[in-house]
Amino acid sequence: MASTEAPGGKSSGKKPLNVDLNLVPFIDLLTCLICFLLMAAVWIQIGKISVTQSGTGAPSEQTPEDRQRLNLVVAITPQGYIIRGNNTTIADILKKDDSYDKKTLGSKLKEIHGQWPEKNDIVVMSEDGISYQVLIDTMDVCLANDYPNISISGTI
Secondary structure, X not given: OEEEEOXXXXXXXXXXOEEEEOOHHHHHXXXXXXXXXXXXXXXXXXXXXXXXXXXXXXXXXOOHHHHHOOOEEEEEEOOEEEEEEOOEEEEEEEOEOOEXXXXXXXXXXXXXXXXXXXXXXXXXXXXXXXXXXXXXXXHHHHHHOOOOEEEEEOOO
């Protein structure tokens, strides 16, 4: 325990103002805060997904290698998924029972990755009315099928 003593006492004729401070609850609080911060730091590290925002930038000169590269896009619409590569539609995956067909999306992405094994980036686009959970589920499907470099775009 910590204690303080205010001026006064036997010689001045006043009553001594000794106060004992109980620091145990304060130390307990700090210990709990440190534990909480350590646990939160671990969860932040685990839950992190690297995402970049794609958009229109300055036009650049395309080389023949760039023209042969696949620009893979997964568009989320109210009707389902549209997979596009180099501005051509590769697959239309419609909703099943009013929910998005993530299993078919995963198999199509796996099939595309088999044809383009060096491809590891993908753009996920969604319309305004699409819920955030559907966007996250789509990103999880992309991560599970070897597309770790995910870009987000809001325009279809």
